[in-house]
Amino acid sequence: xxxxxxxxxxxxxxxxxxxxxxxxxxxxxxxxxxxxxxxxxxxxxxxxxxxxxxxxxxxxxxxxxxxxxxxxxxxxxxxxxxxxxxxxxxxxxxxxxxxxxxxxxxxxxxxxxxxxxxxxxxxxxxxxxxxxxxxxxxxxxxxxxxxxxxxxxxxxxxxxxxxxxxxxxxxxxxxxxxxxxxxxxxxxxxxxxxxxxxxxxxxxxxxxxxxxxxxxxxxxxxxxxxxxxxxxxxxxxxxxxxxxxxxxxxxxxxxxxxxxxxxxxxxxxxxxxxxxxxxxxxxxxxxxxxxxx
Numbered sequence: 001x002x003x004x005x006x007x008x009x010x011x012x013x014x015x016x017x018x019x020x021x022x023x024x025x026x027x028x029x030x031x032x033x034x035x036x037x038x039x040x041x042x043x044x045x046x047x048x049x050x051x052x053x054x055x056x057x058x059x060x061x062x063x064x065x066x067x068x069x070x071x072x073x074x075x076x077x078x079x080x081x082x083x084x085x086x087x088x089x090x091x092x093x094x095x096x097x098x099x100x101x102x103x104x105x106x107x108x109x110x111x112x113x114x115x116x117x118x119x120x121x122x123x124x125x126x127x128x129x130x131x132x133x134x135x136x137x138x139x140x141x142x143x144x145x146x147x148x149x150x151x152x153x154x155x156x157x158x159x160x161x162x163x164x165x166x167x168x169x170x171x172x173x174x175x176x177x178x179x180x181x182x183x184x185x186x187x188x189x190x191x192x193x194x195x196x197x198x199x200x201x202x203x204x205x206x207x208x209x210x211x212x213x214x215x216x217x218x219x220x221x222x223x224x225x226x227x228x229x230x231x232x233x234x235x236x237x238x239x240x241x242x243x244x245x246x247x248x249x250x251x252x253x254x255x256x257x258x259x260x261x262x263x264x265x266x267x268x269x270x271x272x273x274x275x276x277x278x279x280x281x282x283x284x285x286x287x288x289x290x291x292x293x
Contacts (some may be wrong), residue, residue, distance in 0.1 A: 004183050008034045015058035017050045020215030022205035022222065023124045024050060025179035027095070029058065030122060035191025037059060038091045039078055043071040043105060044145075044183055045097035046131045046207075046246060047124070070102050071096045072112035075119045075217055091193050092119040096250035098139030099129040102160050105218040113169040116197045120189075122161070123200075134210045138162070143270050145262040146210075152265035158277075166200045167236060173199040179206075180222035195237075196269075206233045212261025224256040229278045232285055268286040 010031035019022045023046055031038065038061045042048055048065060051060045066074035075094035082090050094112075098107055101123040109121060124173070129135040136146040136256050138160040149155040166174055173195045177185035192199040204225055208215045225231040228251045233244040253275045257263040266274075 005029075005186050008032070008176055010036060010038075010060040012058050012060065014052065014056075015050050016052055016194070017156060018207075018209055018215075019048070020206075020208040021046075021050070022179050022207060022218050023025045023097075023126065025175075025182075025218070026122075026124045026185070026203045028190050028206050029177075029179065029182050029185045030093070030095075030203075031059060031061065033186040034091050034093065034120075034193055037081075037089050038062075038093060039064065041071055041075040041092065041094045042129070043074075043094075043096050043100040044068040045095075045124075046102050046126070047095060047097070049131065055190045062257065063207075068100055070108050071100055071105050072117070072119070073108040075121070076112050076117040077113070079117065079119050084115050084283065085179065091120060092118075093122060095122050095124065097130070098125045099126060099131075099135075100135045101125075102138030106113050106139060106165075110165075110169065113166060113171050113198045115199070118196055120192050120199045120200070120201065122203060124205040126205045126210055127159070128210050130210045141274075143255055143257075143263055143266045143274065145212075145265065153270065154265055164203055166202075169198070170187050170239070171200060172197040172239050173235070173277060174202075174235055175214050176231065177198075177203075178204045178222040178226060178233070179232060180219050180226065181233060181245070188235060189264070191235075191237075210262070212264075213259050215257060221256065221259065224251065224259075227251045228253045228256045229282045230256050232282070234285065234289075241288045243285060244285070250278075250282065 011028045040063045071094040079092040084195040134147045143154045145154045175188040206218045
């Protein structure tokens with residue numbers, strides 16, 4: 001029986017990630033979907049370190065380091081250079097964290113999307129600036145502790161709806177994924193590879209030191225994020241919306257929040273507010289799924 005995911009590995013041992021790092025699982029599955037004819041462009045992020053020191057690298061494809069704000073611009077340039085050489089096969093993927101996507105890199109991201117550059121942009125979202133010491137980003141959810149939101153009640157601001165921002169650019173393909181559903185993730189990267197134009201994939205990537213949970217629970221938390229509705233798995237292809245997993249009965253958000261030390265200061269009324277927000281958002285997503293738009 002043919003395996004549902006390729007057994008070929010383009011990511012090696014010897015990387016520099018923390019134990020239980022969700023971003024390493026994400027890269028591993030992304031490369032399984034994209035294959036060896038891929039160039040990865042990295043701005044400043046955890047993966048700048050994870051990849052390893054030059055001249056060695058823990059992924060078996062060409063990797064280009066770019067300035068923090070310029071992942072999408074640099075990837076656009078790499079694609080233009082390959083096209084000028086007559087190479088229409090190689091996939092170019094910008095790979096950035098939430099800090100380099102929601103905040104510092106959003107101008108270059110928006111510009112590349114507006115031009116419909118023929119690249120894939122993946123945001124591996126660990127919901128804070130983890131590489132520089134756990135500072136709040138635009139991807140940090142309300143109530144989460146970070147070094148720059150040190151109060152007991154955590155961040156006062158809600159998480160920026162980046163997917164809606166990207167959808168407003170009317171790009172050909174948008175998808176979400178988590179490491180808990182590898183077949184879904186690999187399929188989405190493989191599908192994105194076949195689409196021409198700008199493609200955006202948003203992956204929730206749990207971070208044990210930043211989220212403050214046991215390193216063995218990365219996949220468990222990724223799954224709970226989906227089962228509670230905190231993070232929905234869907235794709236939008238040419239304007240058509242589809243939920244990829246619709247739990248028959250969503251679990252309470254507390255099952256996802258309570259194992260994480262960053263939410264330790266969350267009061268019952270704040271948790272209830274998060275639950276109400278998730279319920280409202282899920283109702284809208286379910287309606288979109290039913291309409292297909």
